Amino acid sequence: MTKGPILKDLKRARRSGKPVRVSREIDGADRLDAYVVGIGRKWVLLHSISDALHLDGYSAVRLRDIKCATSSGWKGSTMTHRALTLRGEHVQPLAGVDLDSTAGLIETLTRAFPLMAVYVEKVDPDVCHIGRAHGITRRKRLxxxxxxPAADWAHACSTSETTADITRIDVGDGYVDALHAVGGDPPKC
Structure with missing residues (x-):
């Protein structure tokens, strides 16, 4: 599918306020159920829905990786939306998130959240790196x-992931917030 129809579907979902199921063209990548809260030239920001049907943080995914974003192909979308509404959970857009560049996305999410989960699903779909971003090197490495997982901090920053390899960034979800609650702020690196 060309990106024009996908972009149109994403914009329609954002305007409607209904949840969508996002599938991506990455082998082994998770399917995401969420509300579209932002669309940029490079990234789409989703307010994620957990398997327990609660709003659970945000996921930024690359627009070019999305192969389908629909509520019509997802039989539980109406029930999910109603359950969240009955629970008093409301979609919260994030102001000021740069969705036009990876560097801008990382910078704005780092200002808004203490930790992020960084995925490089085309390199390794089974791994995410969780931590505090400290900028991007000249060679475009995060x-x-x-x-x-035991909430223990590394004492040095890693620079293994290039920004071109990053396919998804999660912030503000229950697991990442729990790691920060237990581990606190990082030591100087």
Whole structure:
């Protein structure tokens, strides 16, 4: 499918305020159920819905990787929307998030959230790196101070991921917030 119809579907979903199911053209990538809250030239920002039908943070995904974004092909979309409404959960757009460039996205999300989960699904769909971003090197590599699953901080920043390899960034979800609550702010790197 060309990106024109997908962009049109994403804009329609944002205007309607209804959830969509987003599938991407990456082998092994998660399907995302969410509300579209922002669309840029390079990235789309989604307010994510957890499997337990709660709003659960935000996912930024590359526009070019999306192969389908629909509520009509997702039988549970109406029930999901009603359940969230009955629970008093409302979609919250994020102001000031740069969705036009990867560097801008990382910078604006770092200002708004203490941690981010960074995915490089085309390189390895089973791994995400969680931590605090400390900018981008001249060689366009993300400087990330990682926090492990036991909420233990690395003492140095890694620069293994190029910005071109980043396919998704999550912020503000329950797991990432729990890591920050237990691990606190990172030591200087």
């Amino acid at each position: 400087r990330l101070q990682e926090i492990g």
